[in-house]
Amino acid sequence: MTYRKQYKAVVAGASAGGLNALKTLFRGLDEQFDLPVIIVQHISPNAENYLIHILNEFHKLKVREADEKEVPQNGFAYLAPPNYHLLIEPDHTFTLTIDERVNYARPSIDVLFETAAEAYKDQLIGIILTGANNDGSKGLKKIKEFGGMAIVQDPETAEVDSMPKAAIQTTVVDYILNVEEIAALLNKLARG
Amino acid sequence: MKKNQNESLENQDIEIRLLVDAIYQKYGYDFRNYSQAHVKRRILNRFNLSGMKNITDMIHESLANRKFVDQILMDLSITVTEMFRDPAFYKALREEIFPLLQSYPFIKIWHAGCSSGEEVYSMAILMKEEGLYERTQIYATDFNPVIIKQAKDGVYPLNRMKEFSVNYQKAGGKGSLSDYYTINSGDAKLLEILKKNIVFATHNLVTDSVFAEVNLVICRNVLIYFDRYLQDRVIKLFVDSLPEGGLLCLGSKENLQFSSHYHEFNPLIPKEKIYIRKYLL
Numbered sequence: 001m002t003y004r005k006q007y008k009a010v011v012a013g014a015s016a017g018g019l020n021a022l023k024t025l026f027r028g029l030d031e032q033f034d035l036p037v038i039i040v041q042h043i044s045p046n047a048e049n050y051l052i053h054i055l056n057e058f059h060k061l062k063v064r065e066a067d068e069k070e071v072p073q074n075g076f077a078y079l080a081p082p083n084y085h086l087l088i089e090p091d092h093t094f095t096l097t098i099d100e101r102v103n104y105a106r107p108s109i110d111v112l113f114e115t116a117a118e119a120y121k122d123q124l125i126g127i128i129l130t131g132a133n134n135d136g137s138k139g140l141k142k143i144k145e146f147g148g149m150a151i152v153q154d155p156e157t158a159e160v161d162s163m164p165k166a167a168i169q170t171t172v173v174d175y176i177l178n179v180e181e182i183a184a185l186l187n188k189l190a191r192g
Numbered sequence: 193m194k195k196n197q198n199e200s201l202e203n204q205d206i207e208i209r210l211l212v213d214a215i216y217q218k219y220g221y222d223f224r225n226y227s228q229a230h231v232k233r234r235i236l237n238r239f240n241l242s243g244m245k246n247i248t249d250m251i252h253e254s255l256a257n258r259k260f261v262d263q264i265l266m267d268l269s270i271t272v273t274e275m276f277r278d279p280a281f282y283k284a285l286r287e288e289i290f291p292l293l294q295s296y297p298f299i300k301i302w303h304a305g306c307s308s309g310e311e312v313y314s315m316a317i318l319m320k321e322e323g324l325y326e327r328t329q330i331y332a333t334d335f336n337p338v339i340i341k342q343a344k345d346g347v348y349p350l351n352r353m354k355e356f357s358v359n360y361q362k363a364g365g366k367g368s369l370s371d372y373y374t375i376n377s378g379d380a381k382l383l384e385i386l387k388k389n390i391v392f393a394t395h396n397l398v399t400d401s402v403f404a405e406v407n408l409v410i411c412r413n414v415l416i417y418f419d420r421y422l423q424d425r426v427i428k429l430f431v432d433s434l435p436e437g438g439l440l441c442l443g444s445k446e447n448l449q450f451s452s453h454y455h456e457f458n459p460l461i462p463k464e465k466i467y468i469r470k471y472l473l
């Protein structure tokens with residue numbers, strides 16, 4: 001094995017209960033954590049992006065809404081805008097679309113994860129957090145198929161356990177952990 | 193297993209490129225510079241519904257069967273739209289842009305990528321209420337002939353009108369949206385008087401050229417589907433259609449920031465993505 005850092009990006013999906021889980025995750029990340037974190041949090045279509053303001057207080061990672069054609073930068077976290085799917089292009093730039101909902105959701109976690117898996121292949125970490133449906137399961141499976149790492153919040157510790165449970169049933173995941181432990185693991189992986 | 197995955201991904205991408213190329217060569221619809229991840233998702237969706245064995249079969253079907261191509265055209269169009277979509281944008285038009293237009297003897301507007309027309313009729317209503325419509329000419333274009341036909345008809349399911357009414361009110365509507373349509377067996381049909389100064393036509397932003405000088409270009413939620421190269425090309429079309437001081441309106445998640453024509457415009461109302469073509473000294 002080389003000593004080169006394997007991972008280039010983190011994608012995370014959350015639904016019901018996601019705000020608290022994301023806060024905890026961000027609080028647990030090292031100050032110098034520098035992988036881009038790309039997030040789909042299910043949210044009402046008309047929501048002002050208050051999430052960004054809240055999360056920005058929790059970490060030095062600068063949180064902002066993903067812009068179309070933007071290239072994810074180290075040291076930034078990106079949230080999919082309400083009512084748009086967020087896709088990752090092969091050159092890693094963001095695409096936003098308004099085609100139909102997937103798993104009743106737009107943004108959908110599967111859409112982000114599936115496109116990110118193809119773009120980042122084995123250099124991607126995927127995380128499924130708390131939520132009340134099964135969005136993200138297919139995407140996480142795809143991340144595994146391309147050699148990336150799959151992490152799921154321990155359903156026992158999730159505010160709503162269906163989404164993590166569904167993910168665990170669909171894929172043989174690498175880690176099932178509580179959110180604090182996920183943060184600690186990310187710190188370790190980011191250091192390489 | 194990983195290696196196999198990467199190889200089948202590569203093969204799939206090649207097949208999709210060949211399909212896109214075949215459609216271009218045979219029918220002239222050019223999706224080669226649309227966002228790759230987006231085109232792929234749409235084509236794989238169609239593939240899954242088609243029951244075909246592989247994507248190469250889709251190439252054969254596309255060459256032999258125009259109906260199948262029309263279907264793919266629909267898949268790639270993403271015609272989702274609404275009346276007064278993003279009400280704050282229309283409010284800004286009404287309150288901040290129209291006062292600028294009041295002094296014009298004649299106003300020309302181009303709606304590029306107008307889909308089924310909801311946006312165009314919204315504009316017509318707004319202009320009527322502000323007393324501008326009578327001296328306005330609207331060109332409303334889309335590359336999809338099926339959707340342009342719907343736009344011309346101006347008939348929408350009645351059950352959507354409630355949502356549209358809410359938007360209309362938020363956009364500062366002066367009356368009631370129902371003043372502008374008649375009801376006919378479950379459908380709302382927009383009034384003929386709204387159509388008087390609108391020309392609907394097919395126009396492909398990728399392959400067709402500039403056709404008129406206009407004061408205002410509205411192209412919302414179309415450029416997001418294009419790659420950066422194609423966005424630049426299309427923005428050049430708009431530059432060539434607009435005189436100095438002409439206005440360009442983009443969708444709420446679109447911007448000129450990454451465009452090589454950025455320097456040709458000044459942001460006028462940044463929040464609503466309204467830009468003004470710079471005056472050249």
Ligand SMILES: C[S@@+](CC[C@H](N)C(=O)[O-])C[C@H]1O[C@@H](n2cnc3c(N)ncnc32)[C@H](O)[C@@H]1O
Nearest residue numbers: 269271273305307334335336396397398412413
């Ligand atoms: C999401 S709709 C936007 C409708 C409307 N402007 C709005 O914002 O609500 C995108 C439209 O762009 C059209 N479109 C896509 N590619 C085009 C092209 N090359 N030339 C012209 N129109 C195109 C599609 O057919 C579709 O109707």
